[in-house]
Amino acid sequence: MNRRRKKRQQQDPLESVKQRLQSFDWRSKLVSTKQRIEPLWMRLPLLHRRVLMVLVPFVVVLLLLPSGSKDASETVVMPAASRMEIPINTQSLSTREQATAEQGVEPAWQDYTVKQGDTLAAVFRNQGFPMADLNALVKIEGEDQPLSRLRQGQLVRFKRTPEGELDIIQLDSSKGAVIFFRLSDGGFGRSK
Incomplete structure (x- = not known):
């Protein structure tokens, strides 16, 4: 024998909340609260x-109003033509660790001006840098x-x-x- 079960009718959640609110006895709750507070x-x-009587409504209004404080998410719009200098820490992690350990002198920058016919591979060979470093740099070179x-x-x-290895390379252009x-x-x- 196959007995069919009746499907439970789905009730709208909003409708159930409305029914509960309508069935709640607001008047009796308000009267009982008033009787407790009045003495x-x-x-x-x-x-x-x-x-x-003055302060309570004032505090409630203050709580409901949005705060007028400015937060850090607001951005400052600068004119397109103005430039702002931003200090950049160009010291890599390996140099920082060794400099703090040795408390010594930071290695100086070496400048090289590109000559006619120079390639970066030739510059790396002249400076004594390994070609593996050049290959790693070319992989992250970017579209420009x-x-x-x-x-x-x-x-x-x-x-x-x-130790004499390449730490930072900077290319200046227009x-x-x-x-x-x-x-x-x-x-x-x-970096860019």
Whole structure:
């Protein structure tokens, strides 16, 4: 024998809330609350009752109004033509760790001006840097290809680690400087 079960009719949640609110006896709750509060209220001095009648609505209004404080999410709009200098820490992690350990002198930047016919590979060979570093840099070069488009007279700056390895390379161009720096894992990152 196959008995069919009646499906439970789905009730709208909003409708169930409306029914509960309608069935709630607001009048009796309000009267009972008033009966509990009125003796306490009448025990207060007249001056206190008057002050509370002014302050309580005032505090409620203040709580409902949005705060007028400015938060850090607001951005300052600068004119397009103005430039702002931002200090950049160009010291890589490996150099910082060694500088704090040794308390010694920070390695200086070496400048190289690109000559006619120079490639970055030739510059790396002349400076004694391994080609593996050049390959790692080319992988993160980006669409503007600052490493592949060296021009005569362009300034290339190098900073070495105390061991003599490439730590930071900066390429200056008419569009601005592009900085590649060694990461703590041995790879390279790009600043711009």
